[in-house]
Amino acid sequence: MSDQSSLPRLDAALVWFRRDLRDVDNTALAEALRRAQRVYCVFVFDRDILDILPCKADRRVEFIHASVVELAAALRARGGGLIVREASARDEIPRLARELGVAAVFANRDYEPAAKARDAAVAARLQADGIAFEDFKDQVIFDGAEVLTQGGRPYGVFTPYRTAWLKRLGEDDLRAADAGAECGTLCAPALPPLPTLVDLGFAPTGLADLGIQPGMQGARATLAAFLPRLARYHEQRDFPAVRGVSYLSVHLRFGTVSIRQLVSLANAVRLGRGGEYGLASTAEAAEGGRVWLSELVWRDFYFMILDHFPQVVARAFKPECDAVVWETGAAAEADFAAWCAGRTGYPLVDAAMRQLAHSGYMHNRLRMVVAAFLCKDLGIDWRRGEAFFAEHLNDFDLAANNGGWQWSASTGCDAQPWFRIFNPVTQSQRFDPEGRFIRRYVPELNAVPVRHLHAPWLMSAAEQSACGVVIGRDYPAPCIDHAAARTRTLARYGVLKAAAGE
Numbered sequence: 001m002s003d004q005s006s007l008p009r010l011d012a013a014l015v016w017f018r019r020d021l022r023d024v025d026n027t028a029l030a031e032a033l034r035r036a037q038r039v040y041c042v043f044v045f046d047r048d049i050l051d052i053l054p055c056k057a058d059r060r061v062e063f064i065h066a067s068v069v070e071l072a073a074a075l076r077a078r079g080g081g082l083i084v085r086e087a088s089a090r091d092e093i094p095r096l097a098r099e100l101g102v103a104a105v106f107a108n109r110d111y112e113p114a115a116k117a118r119d120a121a122v123a124a125r126l127q128a129d130g131i132a133f134e135d136f137k138d139q140v141i142f143d144g145a146e147v148l149t150q151g152g153r154p155y156g157v158f159t160p161y162r163t164a165w166l167k168r169l170g171e172d173d174l175r176a177a178d179a180g181a182e183c184g185t186l187c188a189p190a191l192p193p194l195p196t197l198v199d200l201g202f203a204p205t206g207l208a209d210l211g212i213q214p215g216m217q218g219a220r221a222t223l224a225a226f227l228p229r230l231a232r233y234h235e236q237r238d239f240p241a242v243r244g245v246s247y248l249s250v251h252l253r254f255g256t257v258s259i260r261q262l263v264s265l266a267n268a269v270r271l272g273r274g275g276e277y278g279l280a281s282t283a284e285a286a287e288g289g290r291v292w293l294s295e296l297v298w299r300d301f302y303f304m305i306l307d308h309f310p311q312v313v314a315r316a317f318k319p320e321c322d323a324v325v326w327e328t329g330a331a332a333e334a335d336f337a338a339w340c341a342g343r344t345g346y347p348l349v350d351a352a353m354r355q356l357a358h359s360g361y362m363h364n365r366l367r368m369v370v371a372a373f374l375c376k377d378l379g380i381d382w383r384r385g386e387a388f389f390a391e392h393l394n395d396f397d398l399a400a401n402n403g404g405w406q407w408s409a410s411t412g413c414d415a416q417p418w419f420r421i422f423n424p425v426t427q428s429q430r431f432d433p434e435g436r437f438i439r440r441y442v443p444e445l446n447a448v449p450v451r452h453l454h455a456p457w458l459m460s461a462a463e464q465s466a467c468g469v470v471i472g473r474d475y476p477a478p479c480i481d482h483a484a485a486r487t488r489t490l491a492r493y494g495v496l497k498a499a500a501g502e
Contacts, residue, residue: 010036013184014097016089016107017043017082018115020138020255021067022216023074025176027138028106033182040100040187041075042083043068044092045200048118057203059360059394060254063214065197066207067256070215072194080186084194090118094125104131108138108255111307112398139255140300141165141173141263143307147300154308156317156413161304162297174264210359212250212394219257222247227277230269231285233292240352240363241436246292247361249395252299259296266293302403305413312402312412314383321411323495327379335378338479339370340388342441345471345478347454348428349373351441358441360394365431371408372422377485379492382409410493419493421486428454444475 013036015029021043023029032039050061072082085092097105105126110116123133137143147164148154155161197204207214213221226246229236236244251257265277269289274281309317316322327335338344342353352366362370367389374385386405390396406412410420432438435453439446445453447467452459457471457478464470471477 010103012036012038012040012100012102012187013104013106014093014100014102015039015041016093016105017041017068017071018107018255019110019253020108021064021071022219022256022258023071023078024216025178025258025260026108026255027136027177028108030177030180030182031134031136032106033178033184033186034180036102036104036184038187039080039184040083040102040189041080042085042093042096043071044089045084045086045195046089047086048088048090050200050202054391056201057205059205059207059210059212060396061200061202062197062205062207063212063250063394064254065200065202066214067216067218067254069194070217074216075186076188078186079188081188081191082194083189083191086195086200090121090125093122094129094131097126097131098129102131105133107133107135109135109143110139111143111303113306113310113313138177139252139259140303141259142168142300143304147304154304155301156305158298158301158413161301162294165297165300169263169267174260174267176258176260210361214256216256219248219251222251223257223262227279230292231274231280231282231288233288234290235288237291237295238365238431240355240366241432241434241440245364249397250361253395253397259299263293263296265289266296298403299400301413302399305403306399312406313398316409316411317406317413318411320496321409324411324492325495326381326492332378332380335479336374336380336384338476339374339378339380339385343476344373344480345457345476346373346424346428347435347438347442347445347456348432349424351432351438354441356389356392360392362389362393365427367404368408369422369424369427369431371405373424375409376421376489377424377480377482379485379488382406382411419490421489423482425455425482442475445469 013032015032020026020028029041053061068082068084072084075082083096085096093105107119110119119135126133142165147161147168155164212218226248229244233244236242248257248262252259266289268274268276269279269285270293272281272286274285274289279285305312305317339353342350342357344350348366349370352362352370356362371382371385374380375382382405386401389401389405393401403412407414428438435450438453445456448456448469449467452463456469456475459471469475
């Protein structure tokens, strides 16, 4: 963290909460309390964002609302309060800063192009009023120019980035933001009751019924449940029928947990210091910590890519990949509709898409499977799948979503060649061998023997009759033949080989 000791003491500052809905280990809040005598806090339900959401029963809005309610209570318990406004943040933050008479607005840095444009507009309006705007690194471990190649350029491939990231990692990078002295006082202005979800124009979605607990308490409970599984993370994380992953992605997305806390934990376990957290310090545990830490580094990597290469929002990271011609027309539209509905005829793909529709969550291995299927079996533009995920994922994060889709489409930051094509049946057999996940989300296949479950269309008419599942009537026939699709995909991507002069 940068040394702020030489900066002038401020009379009052306003902390603008966004993707950081916690009052602990929060860089902007900690810096405000260090440098200002009086500290106000605000969260804006930004109508510029809410008004364009296609569905008014949005799990993410409910998660944010519940987390804001908890944050407000936590700040009240510390003698302060949370000002909650419903407006355009571009207008409301400068207005509120003038109203409160603060000298500065503090916020934690965002890396999405739209958010950066918003912050620049807010900063300009504040500057016109003689009010400073300062942003801080908080949702990543490293940003900006902190991890670059020896040539001083951003990395474009993950593995060398991870090597450089780990080499740079030190204790100061993981120290909690509020570990130092905080001299300021949280202010508690007279506040109206917080708006309800209905006041905001949204309907409850039943997060509790899905086992999703928002807020800092939810993050703590989710992490506590994961710790006993961490030692086997590397063995279990790819199997969707097993509780092998952390389920912390939505908490990282909205900042109800600190990335520094998670990286500190993963790194300690990786280095054989699991005992610091009451965990085993075995070789197996160390491997679990190493693999989990690598996944957290992926998160930093995708934020770095989005920050340095904002063109990836609309175009391929590899410019030559924009020459790939995707399928269009009525047949492609029918295939896309089948993919969205979980009716492709490939059980693991369909189970994954139905899990997303049901819960707003999809297992990471399955995200790769369904993305590869859309792009390389159906030949449909990765941007369409990315947009569908953006609409439905509880943990939607532009950096990770874009990065993951471009990885699957072989248009992004991937050292592997474009001719890597997942076989959806092989993936199903490998990662859901007993069909437990498939049977949960595709119940019409419950009576199908496991030997046929991954490719039920291969059953004979007699076998279909025996288990009461007629393909084409009770469950769709495959919308595409994988072998034929693979041939078409190799031809489609062949333009890249030609462009490289191979």
